[in-house]
Amino acid sequence: MYSELIFKVALRGETLLTSPRWNKGTAFTKEERNDFGLTGRLPSRINTIEEQCDRAYDQLHSRDTPIQRNSFLQSLKEQNWVLYYSLLSRHLKELTSIIYTPTEAEAIENYSHLFRRSEGLFLTFPDQDSMEEDFLEQTRGKDIELIVCTDAEAILGIGDQGVGISSAKSAIYTLLGGINPAKAFSVTLDVGTDNERLLSDQLYVGWPSRRVRGDEYDKFIDKFVQLIRKHHPHCLLHFEDFGVTNAQRLLELYRNEHSVFNDDIQGTGAVTLAALMAAIGVTKSKLADQRYVIFGAGSAGLGIAKQTGVSREEANKKFYLVDRFGLIKQSLGPNKIRPALQEFVRPDQEWSDIPTNDAGEVELLEVVRKVRPTVLIGCSTKGGAFTERVVRAMKEGCKRPIIFPLSNPSNLVEVDPKDANDWTEGMALLATGSPFPPAKMPNGKDYVIAECNNALIYPGLGFGSMLSQSRQMTDGMIIAGAQRLAALSPALKDPDSGLLPDFQDAPAANLEVAIAVAQQAFDEGIQGVSWGREEVRTKAEDKQWKPAYGRYEYDEQGAK
Ligand SMILES: NC(=O)c1ccc[n+]([C@@H]2O[C@H](COP(=O)([O-])OP(=O)(O)OC[C@H]3O[C@@H](n4cnc5c(N)ncnc54)[C@H](O)[C@@H]3O)[C@@H](O)[C@H]2O)c1
Numbered sequence: 001m002y003s004e005l006i007f008k009v010a011l012r013g014e015t016l017l018t019s020p021r022w023n024k025g026t027a028f029t030k031e032e033r034n035d036f037g038l039t040g041r042l043p044s045r046i047n048t049i050e051e052q053c054d055r056a057y058d059q060l061h062s063r064d065t066p067i068q069r070n071s072f073l074q075s076l077k078e079q080n081w082v083l084y085y086s087l088l089s090r091h092l093k094e095l096t097s098i099i100y101t102p103t104e105a106e107a108i109e110n111y112s113h114l115f116r117r118s119e120g121l122f123l124t125f126p127d128q129d130s131m132e133e134d135f136l137e138q139t140r141g142k143d144i145e146l147i148v149c150t151d152a153e154a155i156l157g158i159g160d161q162g163v164g165i166s167s168a169k170s171a172i173y174t175l176l177g178g179i180n181p182a183k184a185f186s187v188t189l190d191v192g193t194d195n196e197r198l199l200s201d202q203l204y205v206g207w208p209s210r211r212v213r214g215d216e217y218d219k220f221i222d223k224f225v226q227l228i229r230k231h232h233p234h235c236l237l238h239f240e241d242f243g244v245t246n247a248q249r250l251l252e253l254y255r256n257e258h259s260v261f262n263d264d265i266q267g268t269g270a271v272t273l274a275a276l277m278a279a280i281g282v283t284k285s286k287l288a289d290q291r292y293v294i295f296g297a298g299s300a301g302l303g304i305a306k307q308t309g310v311s312r313e314e315a316n317k318k319f320y321l322v323d324r325f326g327l328i329k330q331s332l333g334p335n336k337i338r339p340a341l342q343e344f345v346r347p348d349q350e351w352s353d354i355p356t357n358d359a360g361e362v363e364l365l366e367v368v369r370k371v372r373p374t375v376l377i378g379c380s381t382k383g384g385a386f387t388e389r390v391v392r393a394m395k396e397g398c399k400r401p402i403i404f405p406l407s408n409p410s411n412l413v414e415v416d417p418k419d420a421n422d423w424t425e426g427m428a429l430l431a432t433g434s435p436f437p438p439a440k441m442p443n444g445k446d447y448v449i450a451e452c453n454n455a456l457i458y459p460g461l462g463f464g465s466m467l468s469q470s471r472q473m474t475d476g477m478i479i480a481g482a483q484r485l486a487a488l489s490p491a492l493k494d495p496d497s498g499l500l501p502d503f504q505d506a507p508a509a510n511l512e513v514a515i516a517v518a519q520q521a522f523d524e525g526i527q528g529v530s531w532g533r534e535e536v537r538t539k540a541e542d543k544q545w546k547p548a549y550g551r552y553e554y555d556e557q558g559a560k
């Protein structure tokens, strides 16, 4: 059906072959080779997309390590989008872990050494006078619907990397969400780095200066946001991996004036809410009846705590937050408790009979022993923090503990799910942030470890907001997306199945999320489109970008 697509294209010869958006390589037909000045520029044989994928897959497998495969795929993306996304779609699970978490962490850590060709826009602090000009140079005439930006201060769990991540997140929008890559754009906001390794690396490609903070930082970010509001008022602005002191603050600052979305806060909150809903479906209980311990009270931890929809008054009863100074309790004082954590601070007297460490902190194990939580979530960046004693204490406190070690990449997971499964005799309901193989239940059956990664929901949240052209991404839209994802949980049919849909089904799950989000925008009356709510599903299906070549006709006025 896609071969019926006809595109009017204005590029010829070498420029056509070097345009990743339009290049077809050996798949250009005879007629196209004649019309676009390509005869003599390509070998004779005309390949189908299937043949091209087979060849690329063989080439990929001649690379031995995940990082070599990541570099290969990056080059393929720079050459031919249709081939790149076709190949990824055909081997979705295998290759998502190569272009995204966990391999992406290694690619970003080594970005300056692996660097070959830049992608997206780099806005660098000392060059801010030309910000608008630089922005327009790359975006002029383009119908941009999505901008993914990062300042790379808190990349996954590997911290400050100066530059990185937004292009991988953007590729996932296309792969799992069906967003047209020609309408998406990734931006690196380079405000320096405090990473000593990068600062002393002669090959570091970013701005080799300490991170700009305070007023100067805020003004720089504001200049960027206002630029988007001016030139692309309908476009969704996605923030990724900002530092803990900025993420929530920037979201609150802009979310009422533009459609902005913080993935680590809202995307993680939403996917975890979906996994929690599925887990309580298995335990036949209610969200409001859980006792939660969240280990790592940063962007993700707080996003999760807030997304459960528990009211402010209830929060202090249900949630126990533990961070690098142990339990968040009154006597830690303002230097150790960020203002955003205020509503979760525990009174000291509640803990007066509990042993502390030498620094006077209440450690995770003690918190678990006292609270007997039903839910333990890790987003601390501290690999192995859920020790055997902690996990066994969870099991002592309730029959089916819900344990989600969400830190990425894989080596930072708070507990290997296989161990958590063994230590709880298969009773824990588990989900992780990175992909893990199934664990063995005591009865010999496989227990599927759900991948509770925001990629299972953020492409759908974004697509739903773009589809409805809502000027805001509201909490209602996010919760509607989470509820729809939870309803797709395989565990609702078989309690031993994964809590969330398998990544193989991520495109279908994200489409459902998008539909729910757009319908919710209609229900809240904030849609910006003139068609009706009953058309949401058809419009969503029509709008999805699929990697397919179509037929090209040369036209000087056509697309470039
Ligand atoms: N699965 C997902 O979809 C998903 C989404 C977002 C983040 N994450 C992961 O969660 C982790 C945190 O991400 P974030 O964006 O919230 O980062 P963040 O920097 O905003 O927060 C990290 C928090 O952990 C705390 N912390 C650091 N060391 C600790 C320790 N030893 N003990 C206890 N707490 C400690 C920090 O003080 C901070 O509050 C990362 O590993 C990230 O990859 C996973």
Ligand SMILES: O=C(O)C[C@H](O)C(=O)O
Binding pocket: 100, 101, 155, 156, 157, 241, 263, 264, 407, 408, 433, 453, 454, 455
């Ligand atoms: O990037 C991911 O894999 C998920 C999340 O956004 C993270 O920061 O870990």
Ligand SMILES: [Mg+2]
Binding pocket: 156, 240, 241, 263, 264
């Ligand atoms: Mg992130």
